[in-house]
Amino acid sequence: MQPPRERIVVKARAGWMGMGRGAESTALGFFQILRVFLCIFPTATSQCKILKCNSEFWTATSGAHYLGSEDTPEFCTALRAYAHCTRRTARTCRGDLAYHSAVHGIEDLMSQHNCSKDGPTTQPRLRTLPPVDPQERSDSPEICHYEKSFHKHSAPPNYTHCGLFGDPHLRTFTDRFQTCKVQGAWPLIDNNYLNVQVTNTPVLPGSAATATSKLTIIFKSFQECVEQKVYQAEMDELPAAFADGSKNGGDKHGANSLKITEKVSGQHVEIQAKYIGTTIVVRQVGRYLTFAVRMPEEVVNAVEDRDGQGLYLCLRGCPLSQQIDFRAFHAAESRGPHRPGPSLPASAPPAAFTYEMATAKCREKLPVEDLYFQSCVFDLLTTGDVNFTLAAYYAFEDVKSLHSDKDRLHLYERTRDLAGGATCSGPSWAPLLALGALAGSWASVGL
Template sequence: MGKSARSMSPWYLGSTCFILRALFLLLFCRYVSSQCKILRCNSEYVAATLNLRGSNKNAAYCNALRSYSHCTRKTARTCRGDLAYHSAVHGIEDLMIQNNCSKEGPTSPPRPRLPAPNHQGFESLDICNYEKNFFHKNGRPPAYQHCAAFGDPHIRTFHDDFHTCRVEGSWPLLDNNYLFVQATSYPVAKGSNATVTSKLTIIFKNMKECIDQKVYQAEIDNLPAAFEDGSVNGGERPGGSSLTIQERLPGQHVEIRAVYIGTTIAVRQAGRQLSFSIRTAEQVARSFTEEQDLQLCVGGCPPSQRLSRSKCRHGSIAVEMARVLCKEKLPVEDVYFQSCVFDVVTSGDINFTLAAHGALEDARVFHPDAEKLHIFQTGAGCHHLSLPFLSITSSLLAIQLHF
């Protein structure tokens, strides 16, 4: 059976009643002036006395009362005339007498406080959020850059240069202190200099505070929504959630967000080719040494690997037909349109219209300057040819594209 009220100690009854009264004042006295800190004193006292146990609980209780008294004295000047303050002062005096607590003696240790957002703790809390960390240090948001590789492949560099490349085999798109991206290509048709990307390997390098090293690998007909180890984030470290992978369209579009380096990557498949787009912080894009000088996103294709889009190797689809098909998804005759026509004519595969369109849509989202979205290169497109019955044939091909 429980103890009767008479058998309870005066300390227990007095402290319980006072704790309840302090809680009442803490919860309902919201009208207290912001300068009067009595509510903070009340909350610290309640926290210090809620879980007192053991043989030394009386001594610990006296320590809490002395801390409470000390707190009220510090805020006395700003709390004159405050009902909650005067109630607390009288209650402390009564409880110290009831429990034989001396006014002088040890006090309860202060509760640890979280650092304020603008103090030194900020950097450690946000070190895995590049944009916040950069803004805190520099007072402005970071600058971003965009690169893409799609189709033949066509490369749009960080500096908005645009090249069409042969680059058969494996070539690095990026190789810096944080990222390594490699594209592997094969000829689009027998005897053709044009190639398409069949494999992409992306390595997010180990960053001690944020992520374990992660590898993402995509191949034609295998666009996984996870890293090679089966995970979908940066691992067990505190900043592991700053690297995530998400499937936008099953088998066709995956997006990887690396918040810790201010980077977003899109990987797409259209027909029998893969494409790559990236938006990354300028500092990250520039974080490489002289030995890492071969990066297609930085310098574009080497001159010996560049192709002219005006010299189309004609296949099963003629230039005028390709222009009509590409015009449906790319109404502006910029380099994306020219690349689309080149790829459709060279390969005979109308799915290349989707590759160019996807690259343009990524650029629309990723490029930091909307006015530089379109790039125009005079005389870089395939030469026109006039064909009879063009409208009928192109309409049939357009229908085929949707199936």
């Protein structure tokens, strides 16, 4: 008997072969099968990018009327772009079932629509749907506007900020600044409205330095506003759409209270979740990702499990065992370059900076010698990767745009009156064992 995934692909192949010759049946059949694969294979390996090809084709054709004969040229253009995308990833997708099914599906559709393999591959300009009656949907339901619903009869909400960048460095919702190890998958945010999980991987073999290589954000279904949406980014893949190819909250009346906007292609994405008053900024800087969020305190603290409330990094900070002491790092600096201290990796990076070179480089982007500046110096000394200078710079730019208290943008290390480390000493992490329970919730959505 065939394994489940293989049976699905065989059925999909049969669906391709059994579709009628009419444009309407073939296109509708294709979209149904594409939906199946986007759901069955929610994640792809970092090498095979077939889901990116699927998502791009789905985005280019959904919402447009490609079923009539006059639209065949545009549909063929989209198919050629789809085929070109699959060819680019062919080498790394040889054993991927979704890839092979997509290739055969493209061939069948191109044949049935008499599409030439030669021709333009530029994505067609999307045809917009007829305008909606402005009296009907000029505004989403009031419940989908945070400031109108949550704070209808009270003072304006108090917004707070969390950011993760570099080696990685964490600024919590309570303005604590930490440098942490946290290798592997960790919950960054986990409340009643959304989950954010990051995966950190070693920057260099044999080094304790890690950086964020993958980010997953789950927006939970909320009343008549949004359906559950999953956003995933990883190294060299920063999509401008959710995993299903959509750019908003789905088919509910208040769907536009959740939107993705691409600011810089492949480098900068912003997600607005107005129904919870939240703005998320995701960037790729060099090979790695940065994360920043602006969120109301009321949403930050909306956690059902009060006993283990906020067992996530943005609220509670990193476990003490995972924190790196900045003071020990400063002491290591005085010993000179490439002499390992308590917080430096055992092996120096190939193109390592001296302390003087690192400070000079960081000062080009960060003239104020606060903790963002210190994190930049730390990253250059531990990794030798100049892109971490930009990571610190953009992290501070995001703070300037997202933090509600402009007087607290810069954070400075207080080394004299601390007994146990840097400014990042946090509460006891004895309840950390409860994090195991979170694994079940991530597994339930296929992470």
